[in-house]
Amino acid sequence: MRRSMAESMTQHSSYIGELLAAGRVVLTTASTEETEEVGRLMGCAVSGPLVLTLAGDLGSGKTCFARGLARGLGVDEAYPVTSPTYTIVNEYPGRLPLFHLDLYRLGGGDELEEIGYRDMQQQGGVIVVEWPERSDDAELGTDLVITMNEEGPDERVITMRCLHPDVDLKEQF
Numbered sequence: 001m002r003r004s005m006a007e008s009m010t011q012h013s014s015y016i017g018e019l020l021a022a023g024r025v026v027l028t029t030a031s032t033e034e035t036e037e038v039g040r041l042m043g044c045a046v047s048g049p050l051v052l053t054l055a056g057d058l059g060s061g062k063t064c065f066a067r068g069l070a071r072g073l074g075v076d077e078a079y080p081v082t083s084p085t086y087t088i089v090n091e092y093p094g095r096l097p098l099f100h101l102d103l104y105r106l107g108g109g110d111e112l113e114e115i116g117y118r119d120m121q122q123q124g125g126v127i128v129v130e131w132p133e134r135s136d137d138a139e140l141g142t143d144l145v146i147t148m149n150e151e152g153p154d155e156r157v158i159t160m161r162c163l164h165p166d167v168d169l170k171e172q173f
């Protein structure tokens with residue numbers, strides 16, 4: 001991750017909103033900690049309801065990013081942020097409620113109802129979804145699409161894209 005970007009993201013909470021409004025953001029991280037830090041900085045910046053999806057192969061760092069996001073949202077270290085593969089959804093108390101989902105075991109988008117997705121949306125918090133391919137962006141109400149790619153043992157390329165170019169994300173970040 002380029003240091004200048006980390007600094008800017010910390011200093012200006014609206015920076016992510018501005019970057020995303022300008023288009024796609026691509027970051028390369030060189031360690032687990034750096035990916036967590038990118039997630040954390042995003043979590044620090046969020047100030048309103050947000051749905052973000054994390055696509056990428058097993059081991060690409062999705063849960064790692066979600067863990068950082070939780071810390072940035074103020075979820076206490078006492079709450080271990082682990083993969084919701086078996087629970088499908090884990091909820092954490094932060095500045096905003098955080099719902100961490102893993103849809104890997106979901107049969108299809110219509111099962112979103114069964115897991116209480118609409119109720120989660122109504123709580124006005126942050127929803128972060130691993131394996132969003134089991135549903136789709138319209139069903140999920142996705143705001144931000146994040147893709148993680150493994151480029152080497154410790155190198156990951158993180159691409160972020162906002163699905164509402166017409167929306168001023170600065171209100172959310």
Ligand SMILES: Nc1ncnc2c1ncn2[C@@H]1O[C@H](COP(=O)(O)OP(=O)(O)O)[C@@H](O)[C@H]1O
Nearest residue numbers: 030031032035058059060061062063064154156
């Ligand atoms: N730059 C990096 N970013 C994220 N994880 C990394 C990185 N380098 C190595 N790793 C390792 O890759 C694995 C990612 O696991 P995890 O976050 O559970 O992936 P996923 O949820 O995509 O299956 C962890 O073992 C982590 O330590």
Ligand SMILES: [Mg+2]
Nearest residue numbers: 062063083130
């Ligand atoms: Mg995972």
